[in-house]
Amino acid sequence: MTSTHLPLRPLGQRALLLTTAALPLTGWTVHAVVLHKRLAATRVDPLTGLLRRDAYTARALRVLRRHGDGTAVVLVDVDHFKSVNDNFGHAAGDAVLAAFGARLSAWAGPHASAGRLGGDEFAVVLPLAAARREERLGQLMRMLCTPVRLEDGRTVLVGASVGAATPDAVGTRDLSALQRAADAAMYDGKHSGRVCLATLAHAAAPSVNGRRAGRPGTHQWGRAA
Template structure:
């Protein structure tokens, strides 16, 4: 009995010391996990799970440097999104945005940069070789025009305008220039049901109220309006 009591007395303080020493480590681990989650939240859009603008921009530039002429910048803008919000409510609008994000992610693949730039505006940078470009953009248009099923079982018809730009067509590897050209092409073909490929002319289109005014393009892919 004495031996047992002695052993407990001898190791008790040591155990307490180890436990006390472990507490700051545990606290730091919890803090680090919380910080990691906070940083992740700043990188990801909470509604769609897509990258926010800064995270998307960094990843997009990496992909442009890596793939060069085989890279493409694709801008996507939901059509008549305000009407969906007004007619069916913001919850339905959120479901539509999340569905667009999921479709873009599935279409682009895990190595692409897919971001929500704000509101109903999305951007993708990925490797898109010339031989597959038309087929892939047609596929994207079809995916984005597939009706969305809401939580209550109702379906809503959706559509999105798509503009694409490549370094070869635009004459620049700069992300901002490529996005501007793709955005101008998008608005040139707005509501057409087709993806429009930008030219050097689209890269020169000035910004109008924060958006670009389109000019005639050279190629369109997708379904007829």
């Protein structure tokens, strides 16, 4: 049997050229998607879904530049976190951290910078008008202190220590200074069940690497978990 090769019509030739050209483009597209996912993974803490230190800081600076005095810097510690690990196990501790991450993300909203700074320490920088400050921070405390239900049905009672600093109260829009003030305020209100708002006195508190002097781990401030 004799096979007959029909000449390609102009439309078929163009289609062939487009298909051939698309092959390497598709390969590069897949490669770019993989690289993007890897980059995103380095920016996000896998346990809590919050930003790691560098990504948190970069976004926090943008929030401060955009909203100025209408910004709040909020620092959060999980109260008695070691006891959670000791009494319920490390899986329960991870569940508490994941719950705090989800609650902080939900509270802060899409225009904020929410990060895990390390261990059971978190930070949020968000637009927050003075008129709504008390209401919103009270809402945050209630959310964080809601018991965490574990997969095995057990319930963990949790608490949080929260300090907040705002440029109008502290007198600066510098992120490091606001974090120091929020950190000092948080320790003033430790285990009190209320949010402590920073004042000028908190901004002047002695600090090491941006944290209250004497606080454990001052040499590791901002290191993401």
